[in-house]
Amino acid sequence: MRPLTEEETKVFFEKLSKYIGRNISQLIDRKDEEYCFRLHRDRVYYASERLVRAAVSVARDDLVSIGTCFGKFTKTGKFRLHITALDILAQYALFKVWVKPNAEQSFLYGHHILKSGVGKMTEGTPQYQGVVVCNLGDLPLGFGVTARSTDECRDLDPAAIVVFNQSDIGEYLRDEETLI
Secondary structure: OEEOOHHHHHHHHHHHHHHHHHHHHHHHOOOOOOEEEEEEOOEEEEEEHHHHHHHOOOOOOOOOOOOEEEEEEOOOOOEEEOHHHHHHHHHHOOOEEEEOHHHHHHHHOOOOEEHHHEEEEOOOOOOOOEEEEEEOOOOEEEEEEEOOOHHHHOOOOOOOEEEEEEEEOOHHHHOHHHHO
């Protein structure tokens, strides 16, 4: 477990800023306790400094995870967000899309969100923006990238894709062996 290098930090924060923008500073500069990002086995973890200091006493090979896993770096150096970061993304998200009850299950099976399944959308959402997907009860279901801006969505065909699925809570069942 080690701190992120300058290049890793840049790639990670660029990806994270697509979803939470400048709210990244609120993750690090917290009033309750000092938090940091650490890299362990190509995965980025978000944990309190106190927990990181305690984890130093565990051998690297025996340490499975620490704190909240935000995602992992691929072999090509790109960063991929995991569903395990959803709670934090939902808390600080700039843009959200709420899906109708009939579209929830389709999204949880890994499908994209169609115009007919959108209940509401944050006003002013640009195209290719990271969004958190919630049900109408405001429960976060996953996250994705908008295929169209809010203005374009008003005139779309009901079968047109509005949000590309990046990750959803159905992954806990579909891909549980790769999450840790």
